[in-house]
Amino acid sequence: MTDTAHPAGPDLEKGLLEADLPGEGMLVGHVKDEPVLLARQGGDIFAIGAACTHYGGPLGEGLLAGDTVRCPWHHACFSLRTGEALAAPALAPVSCWRVERRDGRIFVHEKMAEAAGRTAPSSGSAGAHMVIIGGGAAGHAAALTLRREGFAGAVSIISADQVAPYDRPNLSKDYLAGEAPEDWLPLAGTDSYAENKIELQLGVTVTEIDLPGRRVILQNGTALNYSKLLIATGAEPIRLSVPGADLPHVRTLRSLADSRQIIARAKEGSRAVIIGASFIGLEAAAALRHRGVEVHVVAPEAHPMERVFGAAMGDFIRELHESHGVEFHLGHTVTGIDTGHAQLDDGTRIAADIVLAGIGVRPRLDLAEKAGLAMERGVLVDQYLETSAADVFAAGDIARWPDPYSGERLRVEHWVVAQRQGQTAARNMLGKREPYRAVPFFWTQQYDIAIDYLGHATTWDRIAQDGDPAAQDVALRFYKDGRVMAFATIFRGKESLKAEFEMERGRSP
Ligand SMILES: Cc1cc2nc3c(=O)[nH]c(=O)nc-3n(C[C@H](O)[C@H](O)[C@H](O)COP(=O)(O)OP(=O)(O)OC[C@H]3O[C@@H](n4cnc5c(N)ncnc54)[C@H](O)[C@@H]3O)c2cc1C
Ligand code: FES
Numbered sequence: 112m113t114d115t116a117h118p119a120g121p122d123l124e125k126g127l128l129e130a131d132l133p134g135e136g137m138l139v140g141h142v143k144d145e146p147v148l149l150a151r152q153g154g155d156i157f158a159i160g161a162a163c164t165h166y167g168g169p170l171g172e173g174l175l176a177g178d179t180v181r182c183p184w185h186h187a188c189f190s191l192r193t194g195e196a197l198a199a200p201a202l203a204p205v206s207c208w209r210v211e212r213r214d215g216r217i218f219v220h221e222k223m224a225e226a227a228g229r230t231a232p233s234s235g236s237a238g239a240h241m242v243i244i245g246g247g248a249a250g251h252a253a254a255l256t257l258r259r260e261g262f263a264g265a266v267s268i269i270s271a272d273q274v275a276p277y278d279r280p281n282l283s284k285d286y287l288a289g290e291a292p293e294d295w296l297p298l299a300g301t302d303s304y305a306e307n308k309i310e311l312q313l314g315v316t317v318t319e320i321d322l323p324g325r326r327v328i329l330q331n332g333t334a335l336n337y338s339k340l341l342i343a344t345g346a347e348p349i350r351l352s353v354p355g356a357d358l359p360h361v362r363t364l365r366s367l368a369d370s371r372q373i374i375a376r377a378k379e380g381s382r383a384v385i386i387g388a389s390f391i392g393l394e395a396a397a398a399l400r401h402r403g404v405e406v407h408v409v410a411p412e413a414h415p416m417e418r419v420f421g422a423a424m425g426d427f428i429r430e431l432h433e434s435h436g437v438e439f440h441l442g443h444t445v446t447g448i449d450t451g452h453a454q455l456d457d458g459t460r461i462a463a464d465i466v467l468a469g470i471g472v473r474p475r476l477d478l479a480e481k482a483g484l485a486m487e488r489g490v491l492v493d494q495y496l497e498t499s500a501a502d503v504f505a506a507g508d509i510a511r512w513p514d515p516y517s518g519e520r521l522r523v524e525h526w527v528v529a530q531r532q533g534q535t536a537a538r539n540m541l542g543k544r545e546p547y548r549a550v551p552f553f554w555t556q557q558y559d560i561a562i563d564y565l566g567h568a569t570t571w572d573r574i575a576q577d578g579d580p581a582a583q584d585v586a587l588r589f590y591k592d593g594r595v596m597a598f599a600t601i602f603r604g605k606e607s608l609k610a611e612f613e614m615e616r617g618r619s620p
Contacts, residue, residue, distance in 0.1 A: 118146040123158065123208075123219035132156065132217060137180070139171035142219050147208060149217065150191050152178050156212065157191040158219045160205030164196060170205075174608035183604030186527065186552050186563075186611060194225070195259075198549065199252055199530030202298065239264035241540055242327055242335055244317045244478065245343035246270025248279065248526050249507030251298050252533030253341050253540075258307045260541055267310040267335065269317050269327070274367055275301065280526050282370040283391050284556050287398035289374070296367065320482040322500050339502045339540040342479055342490065343533060346472035346508040346524055351386065355448030361466045364391055376465045379403035384453040384463040386445050388415035390555050392469030393432065397557040399465075400435045407461050408432070409440040409453070419564070420599060421571075424587060427580040428557070435558055472524060474509040487511055489522035494546040496536040504540060506532035514567070515548055516614050517596060521567055525553040550614040563607045566614060568597035578603075588620070595619045 120140035121127050132138050137150045139161045146161035148170050159180070161170050168184035178191045187201030194204040209220040241257055243250045246268045254266050270276070277296040285291035304311045312329075319328040320342070326334045348363035350356060362373055373395070377383070383399050385392045388410035396406045412418070414425030415432075429439055440455060445466075447454045453463045474489055485491040485499035489511035496504050496512060507529035511522040528551050535547045554563045560583065568589040578585035580601055589597040598610045598620055610620035 118144065118161075120146070123147055123149060123217075126213075126216040126218040129212065129215050129217055135175065137171055137175050139169075140219075142208060142222075145206075147219060148180065149210075149219065150175055150180060152191060155191075156210050156217055158208035158210050159189065159191060159194050160207075162205070163187055163189075163201055164203040164205055165201040172604065174605060174612065176608075176612050181608045181611075183608060184561075185554055186608060199248075199534060200527050202252060202255055202530070236262050236264040236541075239338040240336060241266045241339050241341070241537075242337035243268045243341045243343060244320075244327065245341075245345055245507070246272050246276045246311065246313070247343060247345045247507065248276075248529035249343035249345075249533035249536070250341065251276035252530040253343065253506065253537040254309045255299070255307070256534045256537035257540065258309065260538060260543075262541055264338070265310065266308065267312065269312045269315050269329065269335070271314070271316045272366065273314045275299070275304065275311060275313065277367055279365075282367060283364055283394035283398060285398075287364075287370055287374065287377075287395060288401035289398075290401070293367075317478060320478055320503075322482050322503070325502075337502075340504065341533070341536050341540065342498070342503065342505045342509065343507045343529070343536075344475040344478060344509055345529075346474045348468065349471045349473055351445070351448075351468045351470065353445055353447050356468075358448055358450060358466075360450070360464060361448055361468065363468050364395060365472070373399075373465060373467065374402075377402045377404050378464075380405070381464040382462045383407070383465040383467060384409060384445070384461050385467045385469060386410070386453075387469035387471070388412060388439070388441070389469050389471065390416075392467065393428065393557055394555060395467055395469060396432055396437050397435065400432075400437060400558075404465075406437045407440060407453075407463075408437055409443050409445055409455060409461075411442065411444055413441055415439070415441070418569075420562075420587070421574045421589075423574070423576070424580060424599070430581075431558060431560060472508070474522070474524075476509055479505065479509065487520065491520075495539040495544060496532055496547055497539065502540075504536040506536045512547055514551070515546075516550055516617060517567060519567075521551065523551050523553075523567060525551055527552050548615060550611050552611065560601060562599060562601055563604070564597060564599045565607060565611050565620075566595070566597035571596065 118141040123140040148161040163182040168182040173183045174181045181188045188198035194207040207223045211218045276298045316330040317327045326336045382405045385408045414422040415428045417425040443455045452460045479490045490505040508524045514521040531549045538545045571589040575588040587599040588595045600607045613620040
């Protein structure tokens with residue numbers, strides 16, 4: 112057998128000169144057929160898996176920051192010492208290998224046993240019951256974190272979804288495009304809930320939170336006592352309110368069932384009208400074009416995504432879609448729908464086999480509201496993600512938290528934010544008093560373009576552009592009062608990671 116069967120880079124079992132590993136640097140080689148990242152930090156050298164456990168991102172092209180490495184694709188963070196996934200969207204650790212330094216050379220030997228978690232099982236947790244309402248990004252990450260932190264008591268996820276937690280962002284991207292099979296979507300293997308002793312109640316709605324009684328009431332009347340409670344009920348799509356909005360070919364996109372239904376109608380040559388030039392609408396437009404569907408986008412604004420990225424980037428996004436055959440009807444709204452058409456406010460009729468309303472979401476707040484928790488266009492939480500009621504936490508799309516970088520209270524609808532809040536909330540349910548400091552981050556994928564966005568800016572004084580979106584190489588800084596409030600990039604993964612690192616420390620990148 113020749114070396115060509117192995118991944119690229121030096122064979123680390125055979126060793127390499129210490130001088131070949133840059134000071135405070137990284138290098139990717141292999142051990143047998145596995146790519147391994149060798150990293151020097153301080154006086155130590157570490158060897159960990161080189162592929163991110165989220166979607167296989169190349170950690171060697173990421174950022175070495177202290178004793179962690181961050182993935183250039185969606186900003187997951189791994190410990191060099193233990194391989195642990197410290198920050199979502201990766202939830203599983205990477206492997207670690209034993210390193211030996213001898214005679215000025217570095218040798219990587221056998222793989223070490225996977226760390227069971229970051230903490231030994233806690234003995235005092237035996238009678239405790241952690242209840243999580245919601246089996247989405249935040250709820251799933253919280254349950255997993257409770258176990259990885261060594262919590263030995265009962266953990267229950269109550270989810271109105273019919274299926275186990277899945278990768279929601281994929282529903283408007285590769286899965287909708289037909290590029291990702293459905294078995295990529297689950298966030299964990301079917302056995303892993305039982306293995307981790309996480310009780311997963313699917314298709315079950317919580318109808319009430321009884322704060323004084325420390326219990327939640329399920330739709331069948333059953334009550335479930337909790338020691339600590341996490342509310343992570345997410346958001347639901349806003350429905351259209353025009354004549355014909357209840358016709359069967361008028362859809363929204365939030366759940367796996369929604370995505371399946373759209374796919375069932377998205378035959379080559381069929382026609383889709385997408386209402387809203389938002390993330391969901393435009394990602395769906397790209398995915399449906401990939402299936403050969405004729406796509407029209409109708410939206411009231413002059414430039415797609417202008418409120419997030421500004422007009423110039425909005426125009427780039429429009430041109431990107433137009434170059435793939437999408438037709439825009441900007442400055443217009445849909446006033447009515449019948450079985451074969453959508454009608455615009457100027458009287459235009461567009462043939463439509465599918466009408467997809469991507470006109471925003473509304474956080475699901477009724478449970479928290481009815482329970483009497485403090486609200487402010489979301490569930491108010493403190494820096495530990497605890498609500499106004501002791502031992503009751505909230506995370507994800509519903510939570511409005513104090514963001515240290517902006518100094519504002521934010522509520523955003525981002526996958527990574529929801530997962531990281533789930534992780535932090537879980538640690539605080541265990542009494543760790545860990546403030547939530549992560550800088551908001553999201554990405555969007557449209558055709559072969561991925562845009563990363565850090566921070567949060569609803570208004571700005573100016574946008575500084577470095578590079579050119581048309582060349583697929585740009586960084587945009589959104590300034591307010593001389594400070595960068597948000598940072599958007601196309602194909603500048605490392606720069607985005609560095610900016611995140613700076614913003615976490617309160618510094619304007
Ligand atoms: C198609 C699509 C694509 C997206 N793409 C991206 C992206 O590329 N990048 C990005 O950053 N973000 C993206 N998002 C947003 C991201 O998915 C959300 O911000 C994230 O899922 C929020 O997580 P959550 O845990 O708060 O809520 P969710 O993931 O929505 O989970 C909420 C859960 O609560 C359950 N629930 C609600 N009410 C009850 C109740 N009363 N009783 C029991 N269970 C209940 C629901 O059934 C669900 O399981 C996308 C969203 C969609 C829909
Ligand atoms: S592939 Fe690494 S964070 Fe997504």
